[in-house]
Amino acid sequence: MPRGTGAWGVPPWRAEARPHLEPPPAHCDVAVVGAGLTGLAAARALAEGGARVAVLDAGRIGGGASGHTGGLALEGTHVGALPGMERCLERLAARTRALGIDCSLEESGCLELAHREPGTAPAKALHWSDDGRVLVPVGEEPGGVLDPGRLVSGLARAAREAGASLHERAAVAPLPLAGDALTIDSTRGRVRTSAVVVAANAWAPALVPLAPEPVAALTVALCTAPLASEALTDLGLPPPRTFYTVDLPYLWGRSTRDGRFLVGGGLVPASSAELRRPPAGAVDARLDALARRVRALHAGLSEAVFTARWAGPLSLLRGRPPFLGRHPADPRVLVAGGYTGHGVAASLVAGEWLARAILDDEPLPDWGAFG
Template sequence: MKLQQTWQSPIAPGLSLYQATVGDRETYPALDGSRQADIAIIGGGYTGLQAAYTLAKAGVDVVLIDANRFGDGASGRNGGQLGTGQRWWPEEMEETLGYERSKALFDLAERAKQHLLDFAREHAIDIDFIPGQMNVAHKRSYVRSYAENARIAAERYDYPHAHFMDEAETRERLGSQRYYGGVRDMGTGHIHPLKLLVGLARVAKAAGAALFEMTSATAIRKSGGATVIETSAGTITADRVLIACNGHIGDLEPITASHVMPIRSFIGATAPLDRYPDILPGGEAVADSRFVVRYFRKSIDGRLLFGGREAYTSDNPRDITQHIRRQIAEIYPALNEIEITHAWGGTVGITMPRQLFVRDVMPGVTSIGGYSGHGVMLSNYCGRLYAESVLGRPGELDLFKALDIPPFPGGRRMRSPLLFLALTWFALRDRF
């Protein structure tokens, strides 16, 4: 990744702040030869590693492979915000699914949030958790819906942790005049995502999971009652397979590829904001009301982490730093010349309705992905839910399997161009 730089950075271009601050990061071997397992997992992000841990802890022979290093995908490069509920607001879910299903999915997300925090605490994974998130309106006409969201969450969804902020409170808590109102949610927060990922891999290995990095899956086929994964270094034969590739599915499995589309999202980290105490004085994370969301927060050492640049191809744009600095300056004009010490990108998997895709794509093969920017807590929990479903325990994964997730239109050739046109249109609506 080559960046156009107007600043001198001691950090290699494309290196994330997370990589620079994660500390020890264990490496795992590549697969060398063929092997058998009860369950094979493709993808070493939160979903795959959490499933591997839960299964191995129960005595299952589980093998997990990843084409790169664990954490090089979205799990180790994301914005770090936990959020509350699903990608849609609960009242939006209610319009299409009804109250009962919407409430069940909201409650599932709350259990996912608690599971992540409990897991980190139980296994002594220091995830740099900072409480609080603010969802804010970039247009005055949206403010009423934010007030309704806080009221509905408390009255209909038993969630008392969010309260509506008027314009004055919003501007004081953000240290910015750019937004007109919002919701402050103190029942959630933000984390260092790569620290969680590295700790999760360590715990999965200790539980007995066989973990392999730098091992690409090239094909999946059935052979009798078993499933065979062809890799760059041999085959894995297993009774069951979990595909947990999210936006990195490529051409590996066509059903998943038609439902989960990769987009690139980019983040910049500034130098510490010691001279700007009025910016996010409470330490909360922020996500705004744009369709192409701008999301930002302060790290534990006081840097502004700002995301908002998206690209609807697999390529990296050349102007990450300049573009992010312009967006920062729109919200915080005093930072128009702030040093950006790190800038990086990652691939997010989205679905048409921005809801999770969970499906048995062939006998014994389950695919989970399309977290649509809301995956830090949901992906961990879905890995656990998959493992519990395999172990025969009553589970909640069927709530996601029941969602109607249509494929992207246009077939293999036209999916990406059509997505580009649609999301460009929404980006223009955000602006005008």
């Protein structure tokens, strides 16, 4: 089984390859901290609206959760539908089409599965076993699949084309809130700005105080080599079908058009500071446990060969809505995040909400996220 390189391993897609190593400008209208889906969507919309935008990322574009997701585009948020978060899938499709981003977005539907004791499952069960129980379909949600690498790269290109500047390896220091001038310090220089978008996901609490504070963690995923077509048919998950469990232990996944099975679940606890360098062996141990779980899921997977193994950061707000709004201590600082593993479509919509709030002073939906 191949091991990934680096602490997180490598997913089977690649985000923006072109380096952006110019230092950020000394002045801009809006500084966006974080070049994932949230930050890039905000940057494109802000630049399109005429703002001078600089995007600073501590690592590479898409190097956080966005380049490491499973590519399931889900409706709404992890706590369900919220005002302003309606029709996320439709908006994602419309926006990528308008920006000419080919990220292979396909409607797939998403099966909701629940663990049940053996013998209590209905005849139409999937014949999947997990955690000593069987997995049973209990619902169907709207959903889509996409190539996360191409989505991130496409948004980065779209932001650049609208005039935003992108700056990698520019780690931003904790933000000074409520001072006279809004200044951000980064490892590649200081930027004076009129507004800041904090789109740093699992690292956001290291930049601004957030209450309630989201919990940071890494989660892991695997992708098999193409399966024999009978194995894929037996599995009962014809591509591009997706699934997630509605109970614990959590498992999500999908089949791909080239016959692979992509699956994830399981957390590696890590503080924001530990995310990039998790405790030695912790990610591999969690990946090994996931591999055993996947091989035991179905007879057709018992010999599965995994061609990609990777981890990525999550920002978890269990039972609470994501953050979307102006920071209570400084309205010039806007925050979006805490999507709790449900952020592919939501992050794009949230980033665009923040852009409209800055450009047009449009009121943001109030989800009661801050406190």
